[in-house]
Amino acid sequence: MKxxxxxxxxxxxPYQVASWPRKDLEAHIQFMKDFAKKLSAAxxxxxxxxxxxxxxxxxxxxxxxxxxxxxxxxxxSKEFLAGYWIVDVESPERAYQLAAEASAAPGPGGKPxxxxxEVRQVMSGPPEV
Amino acid sequence: xxxxxxPHIEHLLRELAPRVLGLVVRRFHDFAASEDxxxxxxxxxxxxxxxxxxxxxxxxxLIQVAARRLTDQVRAEAARRRRxxxxxxxxxxxxxxxxxxxxxxxxxxxxxxxxxxLCCHPALTxxxxxxxTLRAVGxxxxxxxxxxxxxxxxxxxxxxxxxxxxxxxxxxxxxxPTVEERAQRLGNxxxxxxxxxxxxxxxxxxxxxxxxxxxxxxxxxxRMLRALLPExxxxxxxxxxxLLTDARxxxxxxxxxxxxxxxxxxxxxxDAQAIAEGVALVTETLSKGSIGVYPVQAAIAAVxxxxxxxxxxxxxxxxxxxxxxxxxxxxxMVTLNHAVATAMVxxxxxxLELLKALDGDAxxxxxxxxxxxxxxxxxxxxxPEGAIQHYTKAAGRTTSIPERNYLxxxxxxxxxxxx
Numbered sequence: 001m002k003x004x005x006x007x008x009x010x011x012x013x014p015y016q017v018a019s020w021p022r023k024d025l026e027a028h029i030q031f032m033k034d035f036a037k038k039l040s041a042a043x044x045x046x047x048x049x050x051x052x053x054x055x056x057x058x059x060x061x062x063x064x065x066x067x068x069x070x071x072x073x074x075x076x077s078k079e080f081l082a083g084y085w086i087v088d089v090e091s092p093e094r095a096y097q098l099a100a101e102a103s104a105a106p107g108p109g110g111k112p113x114x115x116x117x118e119v120r121q122v123m124s125g126p127p128e129v
Numbered sequence: 130x131x132x133x134x135x136p137h138i139e140h141l142l143r144e145l146a147p148r149v150l151g152l153v154v155r156r157f158h159d160f161a162a163s164e165d166x167x168x169x170x171x172x173x174x175x176x177x178x179x180x181x182x183x184x185x186x187x188x189x190x191l192i193q194v195a196a197r198r199l200t201d202q203v204r205a206e207a208a209r210r211r212r213x214x215x216x217x218x219x220x221x222x223x224x225x226x227x228x229x230x231x232x233x234x235x236x237x238x239x240x241x242x243x244x245x246x247l248c249c250h251p252a253l254t255x256x257x258x259x260x261x262t263l264r265a266v267g268x269x270x271x272x273x274x275x276x277x278x279x280x281x282x283x284x285x286x287x288x289x290x291x292x293x294x295x296x297x298x299x300x301x302x303x304x305x306p307t308v309e310e311r312a313q314r315l316g317n318x319x320x321x322x323x324x325x326x327x328x329x330x331x332x333x334x335x336x337x338x339x340x341x342x343x344x345x346x347x348x349x350x351x352r353m354l355r356a357l358l359p360e361x362x363x364x365x366x367x368x369x370x371x372l373l374t375d376a377r378x379x380x381x382x383x384x385x386x387x388x389x390x391x392x393x394x395x396x397x398x399x400d401a402q403a404i405a406e407g408v409a410l411v412t413e414t415l416s417k418g419s420i421g422v423y424p425v426q427a428a429i430a431a432v433x434x435x436x437x438x439x440x441x442x443x444x445x446x447x448x449x450x451x452x453x454x455x456x457x458x459x460x461x462m463v464t465l466n467h468a469v470a471t472a473m474v475x476x477x478x479x480x481l482e483l484l485k486a487l488d489g490d491a492x493x494x495x496x497x498x499x500x501x502x503x504x505x506x507x508x509x510x511x512x513p514e515g516a517i518q519h520y521t522k523a524a525g526r527t528t529s530i531p532e533r534n535y536l537x538x539x540x541x542x543x544x545x546x547x548x
Binding site: 001002040041042043044045046047088090121122123 | 281
């Protein structure tokens with residue numbers, strides 16, 4: 001079964017990576033790389049991407065003529081999606097375990113960030129009898 | 130194999146894959162390396178045979194190509210270890226394998242069974258067992274398996290490679306398990322085959338309702354298993370269950386892939402030949418006294434398939450069969466189906482009464498099927514409000530897109546009727 005793990009970060013607070021000391025930033029990046037490598041080696045990785053920051057995000061709607069109407073930027077959003085993983089795992093418990101691992105990514109001073117990771121099942125077949 | 134491949138070549142390669150692999154492993158004693166080599170030989174065949182024609186001895190051709198790959202591998206390793214002077218005694222595998230590869234038909238048949246038991250090893254997760262079975266016994270390429278399960282090819286390759294490492298680490302020799310082990314492990318083999326079938330048949334990941342390539346492959350492998358173990362009632366039962374379920378495939382979906390429930394299906398679209406075969410098989414199995422979970426489930430499917438119209442369904446017999454099934458397995462899904470059968474025989478209130486007992490079952494907590502069944506029974510009991518509520522709840526809980534669409538449509542239909 002597939003799950004999407006979404007890392008949401010507050011726009012104020014610990015995930016202001018730009019202000020971190022270089023050593024801590026490098027440790028964080030290395031953690032993310034290792035995590036992806038580990039998922040891949042386990043045969044559990046379907047996709048993983050980091051997303052550009054909210055100061056580039058825009059909201060698009062179709063206008064009355066069907067053309068895109070652009071709104072934003074919204075860098076002042078309270079929370080934003082920083083990145084996601086899609087994993088294919090044996091059980092929901094395994095997905096929760098992986099999400100907890102991702103949540104423990106190191107922040108300033110090497111302390112775990114413990115950011116919230118939203119875990120959602122990707123629509124698929126129901127478990128069989 | 131690519132879909133463009135002529136069916137007779139594809140069929141031939143899938144037939145040959147486990148026999149060639151079995152022979153190569155038995156002679157070369159290294160499952161992982163042999164499996165890679167045979168996989169490469171199969172890929173070479175898919176490229177060459179359509180162009181140059183099928184060789185006169187296709188099995189010998191595959192064995193030879195696989196042996197050549199293994200030889201290259203051994204030589205590369207030998208070169209690496211030359212200084213260790215270990216390799217002097219190594220006989221190149223092409224010489225080992227050149228020994229009358231086609232003279233050993235009966236052993237070849239047993240090898241397929243050994244392969245199945247090896248790939249459905251209890252040390253593997255079911256996802257790994259499925260992948261390895263499809264590749265080693267089914268002869269599917271990693272790319273095809275990855276596509277069927279909607280994961281990247283690299284991910285599937287890792288899964289297969291880890292499965293092979295797990296088998297290697299567990300130190301299982303390449304031979305048929307003892308009679309006792311076999312009885313235990315056969316359950317695992319059947320479960321893996323059933324999971325492959327279900328992945329193809331039921332609502333799969335994504336928008337498409339089923340993947341016939343996978344259910345077809347599961348059917349083929351189960352047929353093969355039945356040929357190898359003709360006396361086993363559970364194997365026969367599983368084959369019958371697959372045939373009787375797969376027979377309804379065409380009628381299960383509407384023009385835009387929407388799910389059509391059993392009682393609304395156009396029964397003229399059911400596969401009469403598959404039903405006849407499945408019914409004969411389940412009748413024979415039950416008459417021999419095999420009352421296991423698969424034969425009984427197949428018997429239930431047979432009762433459904435034999436009714437010319439939905440209203441002709443012999444529900445008392447289905448109810449009795451679910452009674453037997455409940456004694457064989459402690460599965461809340463079976464209890465849920467038993468409640469449905471009860472409602473068909475004794476009325477929706479009797480069914481709703483049985484559902485109350487399931488509310489406390491943690492294994493079903495939050496499961497959409499319980500809500501969906503309750504919605505259906507409430508509708509029949511004349512409570513559209515309650516039905517709408519539970520159809521909607523079930524729709525929110527299902528993880529299957531076609532099923533969600535079906536449940537939402539049911540709720541919308543009742544809401545429209547109320548207006």
